[in-house]
Amino acid sequence: METIKYTLTEDQMPTAWYNIQADLPTSMPPVLHPGTGQPITPSDLEPLFPMELIVQEVSQERWIEIPEQVQSIYRQWRPTPLYRARRLEQALDTPAKIYYKYEGVSPTGSHKPNTAVAQAYYNKQAGVKRLTTETGAGQWGSSLAFAGALFGLEVVVYMVKVSYQQKPYRRALMEAYGAKVIASPSEETAAGRKILAQYPESNGSLGIAISEAVEAVQDRQTKYALGSVLNHVLLHQTVIGYEAIAQLEQAGDYPDIVVGCTGGGSNFAGIAFPFIGAKLRGEQNNIRFVAVEPAACPTLTKGKYTYDFGDTAHLTPLVKMHTLGNSFMPEGVHAGGLRYHGMAPLLSHVVELGLIETRAEPQLSCFAAGLTFARVEGILPAPEANHAVKAAIDEALRCKEEGTSKTILFNLCGHGHFDMQAYMDYQAGLLRDTEYNAEEVAMALAGLPVFN
Amino acid sequence: METIKYTLTEDQMPTAWYNIQADLPTSMPPVLHPGTGQPITPSDLEPLFPMELIVQEVSQERWIEIPEQVQSIYRQWRPTPLYRARRLEQALDTPAKIYYKYEGVSPTGSHKPNTAVAQAYYNKQAGVKRLTTETGAGQWGSSLAFAGALFGLEVVVYMVKVSYQQKPYRRALMEAYGAKVIASPSEETAAGRKILAQYPESNGSLGIAISEAVEAVQDRQTKYALGSVLNHVLLHQTVIGYEAIAQLEQAGDYPDIVVGCTGGGSNFAGIAFPFIGAKLRGEQNNIRFVAVEPAACPTLTKGKYTYDFGDTAHLTPLVKMHTLGNSFMPEGVHAGGLRYHGMAPLLSHVVELGLIETRAEPQLSCFAAGLTFARVEGILPAPEANHAVKAAIDEALRCKEEGTSKTILFNLCGHGHFDMQAYMDYQAGLLRDTEYNAEEVAMALAGLPVFN
Numbered sequence: 071m072e073t074i075k076y077t078l079t080e081d082q083m084p085t086a087w088y089n090i091q092a093d094l095p096t097s098m099p100p101v102l103h104p105g106t107g108q109p110i111t112p113s114d115l116e117p118l119f120p121m122e123l124i125v126q127e128v129s130q131e132r133w134i135e136i137p138e139q140v141q142s143i144y145r146q147w148r149p150t151p152l153y154r155a156r157r158l159e160q161a162l163d164t165p166a167k168i169y170y171k172y173e174g175v176s177p178t179g180s181h182k183p184n185t186a187v188a189q190a191y192y193n194k195q196a197g198v199k200r201l202t203t204e205t206g207a208g209q210w211g212s213s214l215a216f217a218g219a220l221f222g223l224e225v226v227v228y229m230v231k232v233s234y235q236q237k238p239y240r241r242a243l244m245e246a247y248g249a250k251v252i253a254s255p256s257e258e259t260a261a262g263r264k265i266l267a268q269y270p271e272s273n274g275s276l277g278i279a280i281s282e283a284v285e286a287v288q289d290r291q292t293k294y295a296l297g298s299v300l301n302h303v304l305l306h307q308t309v310i311g312y313e314a315i316a317q318l319e320q321a322g323d324y325p326d327i328v329v330g331c332t333g334g335g336s337n338f339a340g341i342a343f344p345f346i347g348a349k350l351r352g353e354q355n356n357i358r359f360v361a362v363e364p365a366a367c368p369t370l371t372k373g374k375y376t377y378d379f380g381d382t383a384h385l386t387p388l389v390k391m392h393t394l395g396n397s398f399m400p401e402g403v404h405a406g407g408l409r410y411h412g413m414a415p416l417l418s419h420v421v422e423l424g425l426i427e428t429r430a431e432p433q434l435s436c437f438a439a440g441l442t443f444a445r446v447e448g449i450l451p452a453p454e455a456n457h458a459v460k461a462a463i464d465e466a467l468r469c470k471e472e473g474t475s476k477t478i479l480f481n482l483c484g485h486g487h488f489d490m491q492a493y494m495d496y497q498a499g500l501l502r503d504t505e506y507n508a509e510e511v512a513m514a515l516a517g518l519p520v521f522n
Numbered sequence: 523m524e525t526i527k528y529t530l531t532e533d534q535m536p537t538a539w540y541n542i543q544a545d546l547p548t549s550m551p552p553v554l555h556p557g558t559g560q561p562i563t564p565s566d567l568e569p570l571f572p573m574e575l576i577v578q579e580v581s582q583e584r585w586i587e588i589p590e591q592v593q594s595i596y597r598q599w600r601p602t603p604l605y606r607a608r609r610l611e612q613a614l615d616t617p618a619k620i621y622y623k624y625e626g627v628s629p630t631g632s633h634k635p636n637t638a639v640a641q642a643y644y645n646k647q648a649g650v651k652r653l654t655t656e657t658g659a660g661q662w663g664s665s666l667a668f669a670g671a672l673f674g675l676e677v678v679v680y681m682v683k684v685s686y687q688q689k690p691y692r693r694a695l696m697e698a699y700g701a702k703v704i705a706s707p708s709e710e711t712a713a714g715r716k717i718l719a720q721y722p723e724s725n726g727s728l729g730i731a732i733s734e735a736v737e738a739v740q741d742r743q744t745k746y747a748l749g750s751v752l753n754h755v756l757l758h759q760t761v762i763g764y765e766a767i768a769q770l771e772q773a774g775d776y777p778d779i780v781v782g783c784t785g786g787g788s789n790f791a792g793i794a795f796p797f798i799g800a801k802l803r804g805e806q807n808n809i810r811f812v813a814v815e816p817a818a819c820p821t822l823t824k825g826k827y828t829y830d831f832g833d834t835a836h837l838t839p840l841v842k843m844h845t846l847g848n849s850f851m852p853e854g855v856h857a858g859g860l861r862y863h864g865m866a867p868l869l870s871h872v873v874e875l876g877l878i879e880t881r882a883e884p885q886l887s888c889f890a891a892g893l894t895f896a897r898v899e900g901i902l903p904a905p906e907a908n909h910a911v912k913a914a915i916d917e918a919l920r921c922k923e924e925g926t927s928k929t930i931l932f933n934l935c936g937h938g939h940f941d942m943q944a945y946m947d948y949q950a951g952l953l954r955d956t957e958y959n960a961e962e963v964a965m966a967l968a969g970l971p972v973f974n
C-alpha cells in the first residue's frame with residue numbers, strides 16, 4: 071500500500087528548457103512557404119508569433135533559459151511529483167518497476183500550462199494584448215485562459231464544435247478565467263463560413279479551428295498561440311523530463327522504457343526528449359521510447375511522412391510530418407486531445423531517425439487500463455493519458471512473461487476530472503472501438519501538395 | 523506575478539493528529555442515547571464504527587499517532603502546499619498578507635481524503651468488508667470511494683437525490699473507483715421508503731441520506747462512515763493546520779486571522795484547531811478565527827445550540843450542536859457540501875466557548891470572490907471554499923481601510939473542477955441569493971426533544 075513519491079525542492083527545478091535539435095544527427099526538413107514552396111523566414115512568422123518564440127522555434131542551442139517570471143509561475147505547481155506505482159506493480163504481479171510523472175497537479179489539471187505560461191509571458195513582453203487559439207478537448211484552451219488571466223491578456227478560443235457542445239464544463243473553465251470561447255466552425259471567419267456553407271452540420275475539427283484562430287489574427291496587438299506541434303511548444307514541455315531525471319536519480323534508477331501518449335506530440339516530447347538527448351550524446355544506452363496514439367487517429371503508425379498543412383484551410387506554412395491528410399476527420403473518440411491529423415514535425419523527424427517505437431491502441435482497452443490504474447493508484451487519468459497507462463501496463467506484463475525486471479517510466483499528463491462523461495459512457499457500455507478509415511486517409515493524402 | 527509557495531519535506535509531515543479536547547477549559551456535553559436520554563457508551567456505537575475510531579471519538583489525549591500506513595497514503599499528495607496570495611494582495615491593493623492552504627491537490631480534489639483514508643484503514647484493520655455512507659455534493663463520497671478502492675473495501679454511497687441528478691460526474695467518479703451509488707431517498711431502506719411515501723418527489727437531504735446509510739448497516743462486516751461532524755473526523759483533518767503552522771514558520775509568519783468555511787465543520791476544524799490549541803495553551807494570543815457559512819443554511823449564526831439528531835429519521839444518537847432542526851430543508855444552493863442542518867458538536871462547543879467568530883454569506887458574493895481569486899491566483903475554488911475566499915478578501919479590504927497589515931490564513935479546501943455547472947449558472951446570471959426561511963427553522967426547532 072506504500073506510496074513512494076519523489077519530490078524536488080524548488081531550487082532543483084530546471085532553469086532551462088532542453089532543445090533536442092542541438093543533439094540530432096541530422097536537421098529537420100525546412101518549413102515551407104505555401105505560396106512559394108521555399109523555406110520560410112522568421113519574418114514570415116512574425117504576424118503570428120512574438121519574435122522570442124520564433125527564435126526558439128528555429129534555435130539550434132541546446133539550452134534556452136527559462137525566464138525568472140515563468141519559473142516563478144511554474145513554482146505554483148512544479149516540480150510535479152514522480153511516483154513509483156507500487157500498488158499497480160503488485161496488482162499486475164510484475165517484476166517490472168513502474169514510475170509515473172504526474173502533471174495533473176497543475177491548476178488546469180494537465181501539462182499544458184508549461185507552455186501556456188511561457189507563451190503568454192513572451193507575448194506580454196512583446197506588447198501583445200490578445201491571443202487567439204484553438205482547442206479540442208479543452209485542456210489547451212483552459213490552460214491558455216489560465217495563463218492569459220495571470221498576464222492580463224485577452225484570450226479568444228475557437229473550440230471544436232463537438233467538444234463545445236459535449237464538454238460545456240471545459241468551456242466554463244475557460245470562461246471562469248475570463249476567456250471568450252467560440253464554437254468552431256463559426257461565422258466569425260472566412261474559413262469557418264466556408265466550411266459551414268459546405269457542411270452546415272460540421273462538428274468541427276482541430277484543423278478547422280486552427281484555420282479560424284490563425285485567420286482571427288488581424289491586428290498587430292493580436293497573436294496566435296498553439297498548444298502542441300511547434301518546436302517551441304515541445305521545448306517548453308521538457309521541464310517534465312528533466313524533473314523526472316532528477317527524481318529518478320533520487321530513486322537510484324534510470325528507465326529502460328519511456329512511454330507517453332501522442333496527439334500533437336508535446337507531452338510525449340516533454341517526458342522523452344531529455345532522455346533521448348542523453349542517448350544521442352552517448353550518456354545512456356539500452357533505453358526504448360514508446361509513443362502511443364489512438365487507433366482511430368493513427369498518425370504515426372498509419373500516416374505518411376510528408377509535407378502537409380497544419381490546418382484545414384491551408385493558412386499555415388507547410389511542415390514535413392506524419393499526417394493522415396489535413397482533410398481527414400477522425401472519429402469522435404473520447405481522447406479529444408489526440409485527434410489531430412498531423413504530428414509535431416520535430417517528433418516526426420525523431421521517429422524517422424528510428425529513435426522511437428510507435429503503437430496505436432483502441433479506446434476500450436485504454437479506458438480499462440485507466441480504471442485499473444485509478445483503483446490501485448487512486449488517480450483517475452485523462453482519456454489521453456490512458457493510452458500511456460495501457461502501454462506501460464503492457465510492458466510490465468511482458469516483463470512478467472519474460473521474467474525480466476525492466477524500469478518503466480510514463481507520463482501521466484493529466485487527470486480525468488473533466489472527462490467523466492467519457493468514463494460514464496465507458497462504464498455504461500456505450501463506447502465502441504473505431505478503426506480509422508483507410509480509404510478516407512488515402513483520399514486525404516492524395517490531395518496533398520507534393521514537395522519531394 | 524511572483525508565486526510564493528511553502529512546501530515541507532515528507533519527514534516534516536505531522537505524525538500525529540491533534541485532539542483539541544485535551545486543551546479545552548470545559549468538556550463537551552455528552553452524547554445521549556435517543557431511547558434512554560442517558561450518555562451513550564462506546565458499545566452503543568460499536569455496530570456503526572470500528573473500536574479504534576470510537577476510542578478516538580471519546581479520547582481526551584492531546585496527540586493520536588497517525589498509523590504508518592495512513593501516513594504512507596497521505597504522502598501521495600501531502601504535505602499540501604501553502605501559498606502566499608501575492609497576486610490577490612496586489613489586486614486588492616491591501617497591506618494585508620494573505621496565505622492559503624490548498625487541499626485541492628488530493629486525488630479527489632478536496633480535504634476529504636484526510637479522514638477517508640484513516641477511516642478505511644481502521645475499518646480494514648477491524649475486518650470490515652463494506653462501508654456505507656452518504657454524500658451531498660459528492661466530495662466525501664468520492665473520497666471514501668477512493669480510500670475504499672485502495673484498501674479493497676466495498677463502498678455504498680447514498681447520494682442526496684438532487685446531487686445524484688445534477689452532479690452525475692461526481693457520481694461517475696465514485697463509480698470509477700468501484701463504489702455503488704444510490705440516489706437518496708431510495709426504496710432500499712425503511713427510512714427512504716417512509717420519506718418517499720410522504721414526499722414522492724423528495725430531492726433528498728443529507729439528513730435523510732445519513733438515515734439510509736446508518737440503516738443499511740445490517741451485518742457485522744458492514745460499518746458506517748461519516749465525512750464530517752464527528753470528533754474523529756475533525757481530528758483527522760488537523761494535519762492541515764499542523765502543516766500550515768510549519769509552513770508559516772518557514773515564512774517567518776503567524777496568522778492574526780484564520781478563516782475557513784463550515785458545513786459539517788471538518789475543514790474549518792482542520793485548519794483552525796491547531797491554532798486554537800496554541801491559543802488555549804497560552805502560546806499565542808491576538809489571533810481571531812472566522813467560520814463562514816452560507817446564508818441559505820446558517821447553522822452557526824441562526825441555529826440553536828441544543829440537542830438534536832444527526833439525521834432525519836432519528837437513527838443517530840442525540841448530540842448537542844448548533845442546529846436548524848433535523849427536519850429543516852435548506853435551499854438548493856450550489857455549495858452542496860455546506861447544506862447540513864447541524865454542525866460538528868465539537869466545533870459548536872468551541873464556538874460556545876467564545877473562541878470563534880461566525881459569519882453567513884449569500885452565494886452570489888461568494889461566487890464573485892471565487893472568480894476574482896481564480897483570475898489572479900489561477901486556481902478555481904469549489905463553491906464551498908468560495909465562502910472562505912470571500913471572508914479572507916473582506917478581512918484584507920478591512921486592513922486596507924484601516925491601514926493595518928494583518929496576516930490572514932484561509933483554507934482553500936478544494937478545487938471547483940466538479941462544480942462547473944455552478945459557475946456556468948453564476949456567469950449566466952441564473953443564480954440568486956436565497957435567505958433561509960426563519961419560520962421553517964422555528965418549526966423544525968420546535969419539534970426537537972428537550973434535554974436541558
